[in-house]
Amino acid sequence: MSDYVLEAQGLSKGFRGFMAVQGVDLNVENGSIHALIGPNGAGKTTCFNLLTKFLQPSAGRIAFEGQDITQLSPAGVARRGMVRSFQISAVFGHMTALENVRIALARARGGNFDFWRGERVLIRFNDRALALLDDVGLSDSAGVPAVALSYGRKRALEIATTLALEPRLMLLDEPTAGMTEADVGRIVALIRKIRAGRTILMVEHNLSVVSGLSDRITVLARGRVLAEGDYASVSANEAVVTAYLGTDHQDV
Ligand SMILES: Nc1ncnc2c1ncn2[C@@H]1O[C@H](COP(=O)(O)OP(=O)(O)OP(=O)(O)O)[C@@H](O)[C@H]1O
Numbered sequence: 001m002s003d004y005v006l007e008a009q010g011l012s013k014g015f016r017g018f019m020a021v022q023g024v025d026l027n028v029e030n031g032s033i034h035a036l037i038g039p040n041g042a043g044k045t046t047c048f049n050l051l052t053k054f055l056q057p058s059a060g061r062i063a064f065e066g067q068d069i070t071q072l073s074p075a076g077v078a079r080r081g082m083v084r085s086f087q088i089s090a091v092f093g094h095m096t097a098l099e100n101v102r103i104a105l106a107r108a109r110g111g112n113f114d115f116w117r118g119e120r121v122l123i124r125f126n127d128r129a130l131a132l133l134d135d136v137g138l139s140d141s142a143g144v145p146a147v148a149l150s151y152g153r154k155r156a157l158e159i160a161t162t163l164a165l166e167p168r169l170m171l172l173d174e175p176t177a178g179m180t181e182a183d184v185g186r187i188v189a190l191i192r193k194i195r196a197g198r199t200i201l202m203v204e205h206n207l208s209v210v211s212g213l214s215d216r217i218t219v220l221a222r223g224r225v226l227a228e229g230d231y232a233s234v235s236a237n238e239a240v241v242t243a244y245l246g247t248d249h250q251d252v
Pocket residue numbers: 015018019020038039040041042043044045046047
């Protein structure tokens with residue numbers, strides 16, 4: 001089997017003639033944390049949407065664990081073990097943290113989501129749900145409605161609902177966006193913890209998060225791959241520095 005859990009070749013996406021992503025090759029190594037970075041408008045989100053099949057590529061091929069997934073739906077990709085955090089937007093504000101994770105577990109097992117009469121069914125998931133809440137540091141919030149959780153805790157709950165789907169490849173879309181510094185530290189620690197036994201691909205703007213977490217970084221600019229390597233090598237790359245300096249982004 002290949003060392004790569006995810007392989008994309010020649011990935012392209014045009015919007016009415018404008019190429020947002022053009023000829024991107026991306027190989028994500030099994031067990032790694034791989035970050036996709038780049039200045040505003042570089043094509044990171046489009047690339048992410050292509051990989052998770054929220055967008056259909058205009059050209060290119062994507063394989064997950066050696067199987068071609070280019071034609072699959074987002075749900076089909078998720079069922080195979082490649083899950084995007086927040087994909088299922090499973091955080092229902094009026095439900096408690098525990099109830100949210102139980103619903104995610106029920107869905108992961110192909111439950112018909114009929115939770116209106118499902119209390120007896122859902123109760124079977126209590127132990128596993130409590131263990132997942134513990135994994136993300138939310139055991140003390142099990143009974144708290146999601147709406148009452150702080151922003152950082154809500155993101156942790158979203159990660160717990162994603163973990164409920166038992167992803168082998170977890171895709172995180174700007175996991176620290178909009179967070180206070182203290183919450184950023186907590187999410188970084190959480191990502192370090194949950195990486196065991198799985199691969200993580202993330203889009204992230206916060207470069208200190210990227211430098212501390214990523215084994216490998218792909219830098220996009222104007223829809224193309226500008227550089228790839230570890231943090232030390234991409235941050236010393238002249239083309240990368242120029243691309244970042246040309247925007248209002250923080251320095252690399
Ligand atoms: N649905 C769409 N229709 C038209 N243009 C689009 C669409 N989605 C993205 N684009 C354009 O494609 C380019 C890449 O956008 P994308 O959102 O992928 O970049 P990004 O790297 O995620 O940027 P940011 O860091 O600002 O979120 C941008 O110029 C954007 O305006």
